[in-house]
Each structure stands twice: as structure tokens, then as C-alpha cells.
Amino acid sequence: MSEDLLRIDDLHVAFSTRRGMVEAVRGVTLTVKAGEMLGLVGESGSGKSVTGFATTRLLDAAGRVTGGKILFRGQDVTKLRGDDLRQLQGAAMSMIFQNPRAALNPIRAIGLQIADAILTHKRISKEAARAEALDLLRAVQIRDPEARMNAYPHELSGGMCQRVMIAIAISCNPALLIADEPTTGLDVTTQKVVMDLLADIAAARGMATILITHDLGLAARYCRRIAVMERGRIVEEASPGILFGAPQHAYTRRLVAASPTATSRIQDLVTEEERERYATVVSKPRQEPAHGTPPLLEVRKLAKRFDQGPAAVADFSMTIAGGESVGLVGESGSGKSTTSRMICRLIDPSEGDIVFDGQSIGHVAARDFHRSPLRKDIQMVFQDPNESLNPRFTAFDCIAHPLMRLDGMRSGEGLRKRVEECAERVGLPLDLLPRFPHQLSGGQKARVGIARAIASRPRLLVLDEPTAALDVSVQAVVLQLLDRLRRENDIALLFVSHDLNVVRMLCDRTIVLRNGGIVEQGESRALFDNPKTDYTRKLVEAIPHIETGPTLAAAL
Amino acid sequence: MVTTGLGATLVRAGRRLLSSLPALFGVLVFTFLLMRVLPGDPAVFFASGPNAGKEEIEQIRKQMGLDKSVPEQLVFYLSDIGHGNLGRSMMTGQPVLKDLRERLPASLELTFTALLIALIAAVPLGVLAALRPGSIIDHGVRLFCALGVCVPTFVSGLLLIYVFYYLFGLAPDPTGRIDVFTSLPPQRTGFLSIDFLLAGDFEGWWAACRQLILPAVSMALFVIAPLARITRASMLVSLGSDFVRTARSVGLSWRKVVVTYALRNAILPVITIAGIVFSTMLGANVLVEKVFSWPGVASYALDALLSSDYAPVQGFVLLMASLFVLVNLVVDICYGIADPRVSIE
Numbered sequence: 001m002s003e004d005l006l007r008i009d010d011l012h013v014a015f016s017t018r019r020g021m022v023e024a025v026r027g028v029t030l031t032v033k034a035g036e037m038l039g040l041v042g043e044s045g046s047g048k049s050v051t052g053f054a055t056t057r058l059l060d061a062a063g064r065v066t067g068g069k070i071l072f073r074g075q076d077v078t079k080l081r082g083d084d085l086r087q088l089q090g091a092a093m094s095m096i097f098q099n100p101r102a103a104l105n106p107i108r109a110i111g112l113q114i115a116d117a118i119l120t121h122k123r124i125s126k127e128a129a130r131a132e133a134l135d136l137l138r139a140v141q142i143r144d145p146e147a148r149m150n151a152y153p154h155e156l157s158g159g160m161c162q163r164v165m166i167a168i169a170i171s172c173n174p175a176l177l178i179a180d181e182p183t184t185g186l187d188v189t190t191q192k193v194v195m196d197l198l199a200d201i202a203a204a205r206g207m208a209t210i211l212i213t214h215d216l217g218l219a220a221r222y223c224r225r226i227a228v229m230e231r232g233r234i235v236e237e238a239s240p241g242i243l244f245g246a247p248q249h250a251y252t253r254r255l256v257a258a259s260p261t262a263t264s265r266i267q268d269l270v271t272e273e274e275r276e277r278y279a280t281v282v283s284k285p286r287q288e289p290a291h292g293t294p295p296l297l298e299v300r301k302l303a304k305r306f307d308q309g310p311a312a313v314a315d316f317s318m319t320i321a322g323g324e325s326v327g328l329v330g331e332s333g334s335g336k337s338t339t340s341r342m343i344c345r346l347i348d349p350s351e352g353d354i355v356f357d358g359q360s361i362g363h364v365a366a367r368d369f370h371r372s373p374l375r376k377d378i379q380m381v382f383q384d385p386n387e388s389l390n391p392r393f394t395a396f397d398c399i400a401h402p403l404m405r406l407d408g409m410r411s412g413e414g415l416r417k418r419v420e421e422c423a424e425r426v427g428l429p430l431d432l433l434p435r436f437p438h439q440l441s442g443g444q445k446a447r448v449g450i451a452r453a454i455a456s457r458p459r460l461l462v463l464d465e466p467t468a469a470l471d472v473s474v475q476a477v478v479l480q481l482l483d484r485l486r487r488e489n490d491i492a493l494l495f496v497s498h499d500l501n502v503v504r505m506l507c508d509r510t511i512v513l514r515n516g517g518i519v520e521q522g523e524s525r526a527l528f529d530n531p532k533t534d535y536t537r538k539l540v541e542a543i544p545h546i547e548t549g550p551t552l553a554a555a556l
Numbered sequence: 557m558v559t560t561g562l563g564a565t566l567v568r569a570g571r572r573l574l575s576s577l578p579a580l581f582g583v584l585v586f587t588f589l590l591m592r593v594l595p596g597d598p599a600v601f602f603a604s605g606p607n608a609g610k611e612e613i614e615q616i617r618k619q620m621g622l623d624k625s626v627p628e629q630l631v632f633y634l635s636d637i638g639h640g641n642l643g644r645s646m647m648t649g650q651p652v653l654k655d656l657r658e659r660l661p662a663s664l665e666l667t668f669t670a671l672l673i674a675l676i677a678a679v680p681l682g683v684l685a686a687l688r689p690g691s692i693i694d695h696g697v698r699l700f701c702a703l704g705v706c707v708p709t710f711v712s713g714l715l716l717i718y719v720f721y722y723l724f725g726l727a728p729d730p731t732g733r734i735d736v737f738t739s740l741p742p743q744r745t746g747f748l749s750i751d752f753l754l755a756g757d758f759e760g761w762w763a764a765c766r767q768l769i770l771p772a773v774s775m776a777l778f779v780i781a782p783l784a785r786i787t788r789a790s791m792l793v794s795l796g797s798d799f800v801r802t803a804r805s806v807g808l809s810w811r812k813v814v815v816t817y818a819l820r821n822a823i824l825p826v827i828t829i830a831g832i833v834f835s836t837m838l839g840a841n842v843l844v845e846k847v848f849s850w851p852g853v854a855s856y857a858l859d860a861l862l863s864s865d866y867a868p869v870q871g872f873v874l875l876m877a878s879l880f881v882l883v884n885l886v887v888d889i890c891y892g893i894a895d896p897r898v899s900i901e
Contacts, residue, residue, distance in 0.1 A: 089804065
């Protein structure tokens with residue numbers, strides 16, 4: 001077929017590692033037509049990024065194309081060398097990367113970086129290249145582009161950096177743009193703006209785009225055709241409507257189920273077999289606390305100022321009852337992490353008070369709080385399961401540590417029993433306990449982090465984006481786990497997240513933060529279905545939804 | 557607080573200088589006390605001979621102010637320093653300040669040249685090693701660095717003299733900064749190679765350079781290893797970074813990717829290490845100065861120390877401490893210029 005811009009034919013890519021060759025891509029076949037946007041979705045390790053890197057010839061030294069062809073306008077990309085290759089890169093196809101700030105040279109002004117790309121492929125003067133760079137900054141809608149030409153990446157926000165990256169990528173009008181998780185790590189509202197921009201530019205310039213993402217909703221929103229990858233293979237390829245309405249492959253079904261939507265419930269996220277243990281818990285009605293019971297946690301007019309800057313959090317008040325789950329949402333910089341850390345007593349508030357179970361703890365200095373008897377009642381689960389576990393501690397040590405520090409347990413049979421009990425409660429196989437964090441998968445590490453937090457039998461668990469670094473299928477299991485723990489042990493949850501769909505499912509009540517102040521709060525479902533403020537509405541609308549219902553029927 | 561431009565750099569430099577004053581004062585007092593604690597009586601040493609009488613020694617002691625208590629001596633010493641007087645050397649009979657001023661340029665010239673040679677050798681070696689990690693080049697560079705560190709400078713210095721002076725006769729007589737027959741240029745910077753150039757005396761310049769090259773190389777050999785290793789390590793990080801991948805993704809030329817994108821980022825830690833290396837070399841090049849009879853400050857201080865001559869040693873330590881502060885400051889400013897992120901505090 002001559003109309004295909006890109007045609008990948010039975011591609012195999014292998015990486016040489018210490019344990020020998022590992023195949024990351026095993027027989028991928030796909031085509032991209034000029035001007036279309038193709039979604040390439042899958043979980044981490046599925047080989048979707050590797051496919052993209054192989055296409056743009058950016059595999060690192062350890063990776064090699066071991067079989068198959070990548071035909072770009074009929075020319076086999078895998079065989080190009082030297083100048084032929086460089087003429088392709090940037091000019092005919094270019095790439096946008098996941099972490100926009102790291103993807104830009106930190107010590108080179110962004111205007112120069114764009115001009116570098118232009119000068120590589122066009123024989124024009126430096127002044128002309130600078131003028132073109134300025135036009136590109138305008139095209140990616142950067143405010144005050146003349147001033148920004150001389151800015152360095154650290155002076156720009158993540159969304160801005162990604163726009164600059166887009167400007168570099170489109171500088172020579174490539175026919176194919178590969179966007180590798182272009183908005184992962186950005187706020188939902190920023191994500192929408194950047195993706196809309198990308199889609200508009202691609203449409204205006206007739207560029208074909210491959211959108212590599214783990215977010216099915218995102219792919220569904222912007223792509224007409226989606227290919228699902230699992231373990232180096234494409235398992236299904238269809239239009240979003242068909243893919244989400246009637247997924248054929250078992251993996252796609254699991255992935256679609258695990259992706260939270262506006263209407264999904266926690267029990268819907270996983271397939272039948274995994275659901276059983278959870279179902280018995282969720283069916284039990286939760287007993288309402290007797291009227292007049294004092295709240296477990298009461299926060300009054302909390303404020304935090306860092307140095308001379310404006311208040312990071314101001315006038316923040318909330319309550320949590322025992323066994324209740326409350327969501328704290330907002331964009332980055334809204335003060336949600338700062339608030340959660342003050343409540344955990346990891347940092348000191350500048351003003352206000354925190355009352356836990358009738359005792360004021362706001363004035364206990366954060367550095368002394370570990371001696372307080374309430375330390376074991378308030379525990380935390382951190383965002384990054386990789387970074388928050390001590391690499392020299394085994395899973396057992398991680399879980400045993402709080403027991404020894406806070407419950408004064410000594411190593412021995414009693415401790416071993418408690419650790420194993422915790423592991424069992426979070427569904428961590430006992431034979432994994434002697435392993436070190438790097439020997440565990442992301443989901444297993446998340447379980448260790450949760451087991452460590454519940455080890456001292458806390459009454460309040462503060463979770464700071466606990467699933468942000470996890471794949472959707474792992475996230476589904478972790479969410480179920482958290483909800484089950486809450487119901488079984490009556491643990492109150494304060495859930496900090498930017499993922500509104502997750503908060504909607506897990507939390508009874510939700511508090512929306514913006515610039516350190518509460519914008520809106522209320523019962524989760526009502527708040528999301530009928531946002532009262534524009535800000536909340538913007539947040540809700542920015543979430544990419546998997547379209548179901550009427551549109552789906554039309555597509556079928 | 558975002559501050560940019562020259563003003564901010566100057567403010568930062570000034571703040572840095574001020575904050576180093578207490579440390580300098582501490583060094584001053586510590587060296588003073590250390591010299592008093594060390595065994596050896598300068599009065600005995602500088603008396604006319606081994607048979608000098610008690611009265612003679614006592615008189616010298618009085619003359620030197622050594623009969624007073626240590627705190628009193630310290631106060632006198634500090635007030636002298638405050639007036640810019642570092643005391644008088646008993647060995648040379650000249651004020652220490654004058655001695656140091658005469659000898660410091662020799663040491664600085666030697667150290668600068670050695671550092672320059674080391675950087676010119678080490679950075680390309682490190683880059684080469686990083687471009688092909690695990691290759692023969694990488695192992696070759698590693699071997700060369702290991703040898704450079706293993707062989708003490710006085711051994712490599714003697715070896716160089718043996719080969720280039722004794723065997724091949726390429727190098728001039730390895731004593732001092734210039735042979736006795738060349739007339740010295742009018743002193744401007746104190747750096748002979750620069751003064752000759754300023755005077756337009758190219759023959760003299762060549763003679764001075766020939767004298768300089770062997771000691772500089774033997775010093776450079778010793779510090780190539782740390783510089784090359786840090787270049788290699790930070791170049792590897794740089795080459796594996798996302799922004800180098802971006803540069804490759806738009807097809808920038810190999811040169812642009814390696815030099816403008818990777819090396820410019822990788823050179824930042826090298827600047828820091830170079831500053832530390834320079835300070836260390838300045839104090840530790842006494843062996844090279846001895847081997848090549850180089851009239852520098854380090855050999856001067858060593859001689860003074862051996863003869864319990866207090867003032868030159870104290871003056872030398874103060875000089876080294878001040879230079880250390882100055883070098884760090886220069887490194888800091890260079891870093892601020894090379895990395896725009898530093899100006900954010």
C-alpha cells in the first residue's frame with residue numbers, strides 16, 4: 001500500500017542485559033497513514049515506547065532491532081546510516097518525550113535550542129532561524145514569546161516546557177510526529193491544553209501522529225484508531241468506540257475495565273476472580289457512627305508559609321470521621337501535598353491547629369512528633385513506591401521497622417507474625433518478604449508501602465498520590481485494597497490525588513484546593529456531577545473520558 | 557528569589573568573601589599556635605653557631621620577641637598582620653611579604669601551566685572514554701590515569717629529566733625558571749612567560765617555556781587522573797540524558813550533540829574539581845619545586861619550617877588559605893556563568 005506513511009512490519013527489538021538478551025518488542029506490525037493520529041496504548045513494559053524509539057532510531061546502545069522492517073515512505077529506516085539518517089530525524093519524523101523539563105538542555109536558552117533544530121535542516125542565517133523560532137513559540141501559544149526566547153527550561157513550568165518541546169519537534173515540518181507520553185506528569189487541565197494544541201497543530205500541518213500513552217481515556221479522546229500493546233505484541237487494533245464498547249482480547253478487556261471512568265465503581269475495576277475477596281467486604285453495610293460522635297480529625301484554619309513567599313496553604317479547615325475517606329484534589333501547586341504533610345505532622349503549620357481524637361497535635365513540633373503516642377495512629381503512604389522504600393531494607397525490614405520503632409517490638413517470633421499478618425492483609429505473598437525493593441514490581445512495592453503504613457494499626461491513613469506511578473491494572477488492585485482495608489479496619493483515609501476519577505470512586509467527600517485555599521467541598525458524587533465553581537468544572541471537564549453510551553452505539 | 561546578571565554575581569561573590577573571613581582568622585590563629593607547639597627553638601637555630609653562649613641565645617630570643625607569653629605574641633602578631641606586616645624571615649633576612657611576592661608568581665605560573673596541560677589532556681581523554689565505554693580507548697585512558705596517580709611527582713619528574721635532559725638533551729638544564737645567561741625582562745606580571753612576551757623577547761620566552769615544561773608536565777601527570785575520571789563520569793551521565801536524546805531526535809550533527817549539548821553540561825562538575833585540584837597543587841607542588849630547583853613559595857615554606865623560621869611558615873599558610881578562598885570564589889563565579897540554574901537561590 002503506497003498511501004501508508006509509516007509501515008512497521010514484524011518488528012523485533014531486543015536489549016542486551018546482564019541476564020542476556022531480552023526481547024522488548026516481538027513482532028509488531030502497524031501502519032500509519034499521512035495525517036492520522038494513531039494511539040498506541042499499553043502498560044509499562046509493553047514495548048510501546050521501544051517501538052517509538054526504534055522508529056526514530058533513538059534506541060540506546062543496549063537496544064537493537066533484531067528483525068522486521070520499518071518502512072517510512074517506502075524506505076527502510078532501520079538500514080539508514082549517517083547523513084541519510086540525520087536528514088530523516090527532525091526533518092521527516094520527530095519525537096516528543098515524557099519528561100519535558102529533562103528533555104530540554106538545562107543550560108541553553110530555549111530560543112537557541114529551537115534554532116539549533118532549524119539550522120540543522122535549513123541553510124539559513126542565524127537571524128532567520130531566530131525569527132522562525134520566535135514564530136514557532138507563537139504557534140505553540142507561549143505568552144510573551146520575545147522574552148521567553150532567552151528563558152532557560154528551569155524558568156518555565158512543565159506545560160510550557162512541553163510546548164517548547166513541541167515547537168522543536170515541529171520546527172522542520174516533519175510528516176510524522178511520535179509523542180511518547182507527552183502529558184504524563186502534567187496537571188489534567190494542562191494536559192488538555194497541551195493535547196488540544198498538539199492535535200490542532202498536527203491537523204493544521206497535516207502531520208501524522210503516533211500518541212504513545214498508558215491512558216486509554218486520553219487515546220480515546222484524540223485518536224481515531226488505537227492499537228493495544230501487551231508484552232511486545234499488538235493484541236488488538238480498532239476505533240475507540242469498538243475497543244471500549246466491545247473489546248475482543250482478554251488483555252484489552254482487563255485494561256478497559258481497570259481504567260476509571262466517570263461512572264465506574266471500585267468493584268468494577270477488576271475481573272471476576274480477583275473480585276471475590278473484596279465483594280464479601282463491600283457487601284457488609286458500614287455502620288454509621290452514632291450521632292454526636294466527635295470527628296477523628298479536625299483541622300482548624302491551617303496555614304503554611306515558606307520563607308517570604310505567599311502562603312502555600314491558607315485558612316484550611318476540615319474534619320474526618322473515623323472510617324471516612326476524604327479526597328483532596330487540585331492542580332500542582334495548589335497546596336494539597338503541603339496540607340497532607342502538615343496533617344501527618346511531617347512539617348509544621350505556620351498557623352492554625354490540628355486536633356486528632358480530641359488532642360491538639362498542631363503545636364507538637366514535627367521533629368518531635370515521632371515520640372508522640374499518636375504517631376502510630378497517623379501513618380502515610382507516599383507517591384513513589386520506588387523512592388519511598390529504603391533500598392537496603394528487605395520488604396520484611398520495611399514492614400517491621402515501624403513495629404519496632406512505634407510499638408517497641410523486638411525481633412523474634414512475635415514480630416515475624418505481625419509482619420506476615422500485615423503482608424497477608426495487603427495481599428503480598430509471604431515468599432516476597434526477604435526481597436529487596438529492586439527485586440519487586442511496582443505493584444508489589446506499593447503493597448509493601450501500604451503494609452508498612454498499616455503495620456502500627458493507624459486510625460488515619462494519609463495517601464499522597466499512592467497510585468500515580470502505577471499502571472492502571474495495578475492501580476485498580478491497589479484501590480480495592482485500600483477500600484477493603486478501610487472497611488475492614490475502620491481506617492479513615494485522606495486521599496491526595498490529581499486523578500479525579502479515582503477520588504470520585506474511593507472517597508465519600510472531596511475537597512477541591514486551588515492556590516492553597518478551599519474552592520469547593522462536598523459529597524464526591526454530587527460535587528463531580530454538579531460542580532458549583534468554574535474551577536472544579538474545568539478540572540472535571542479536563543479528564544479524558546472513555547466515551548460510552550450513545551456515541552458508542554453510533555460508532556457500532 | 558530570581559536574580560540575574562552581573563550585579564547578582566558580584567553580590568554573591570562579596571557575600572562569599574565576607575563569610576570566609578572567620579575561617580581565615582581561624583587558620584591564622586591555628587597556624588600561629590601550631591608553630592609555637594612544634595619542637596625546635598628558632599633562637600638556638602639562628603644563633604651564631606653550635607657553641608653560642610646562653611646570653612647570645614637569650615638576646616636573640618628577646619630580639620625576636622620570644623620571651624613574651626604566647627597570648628602576648630599572638631596579639632603582636634595579629635596587630636602586625638592588621639598593618640600588612642607578615643614579619644621578617646630569619647633565613648633570608650628579608651620581610652616575608654617581599655619573599656612571598658617574589659616567589660608566588662613562580663609557583664602560580666608553574667601551577668597554572670600544569671593545570672592547563674592537565675585539562676587539555678584530561679577533558680578529551682575523558683570524553684573519548686565516555687563516548688566508547690568499555691572499549692580499548694576507555695581501558696587505555698584508565699591505565700594511563702592509574703599510572704599517573706601511582707607514580708609520585710618527584711619520581712616522574714626525575715624520570716622526565718633523565719629522558720629529556722640526560723638521554724635526549726631536548727630539555728634545558730632543569731634548575732630554576734631561567735638559565736643564568738638570559739637577561740630577565742622587566743617585571744610586570746611576575747609570570748616569566750608573559751613578561752617576556754610583553755617585552756617582545758621571544759628568545760627569552762622560548763627559554764622560559766622550555767624551563768617550565770618539564771616541571772609542569774610532571775605535576776600535570778599527577779592530576780590528570782581525577783580530572784579525566786570526573787569528565788568521563790559526568791559525560792556518561794550527560795550522554796545518557798533526555799536532552800541529548802532530544803538533540804539526537806531532531807538530527808543535530810554529531811559535533812553539536814557531543815560538544816554543545818553533552819560536553820557543556822558535563823563540564824560543570826569538572827570546573828569544581830579543577831578548582832580543588834588547583835588549590836591542592838599549589839600547596840603540594842613542593843616536591844616538584846625541589847626536584848627542579850624551582851624558586852616557588854612551597855619550597856620556601858618547607859625550608860623555613862625545617863629551620864623553625866616562624867614568620868615565613870605563617871605567612872605561607874595565610875597565603876594558601878587566602879588563595880584557596882579566592883580560587884573557590886572564581887570557581888563559583890565560573891559555575892554561575894556556565895550554569896544559569898545556579899543564580900536561583
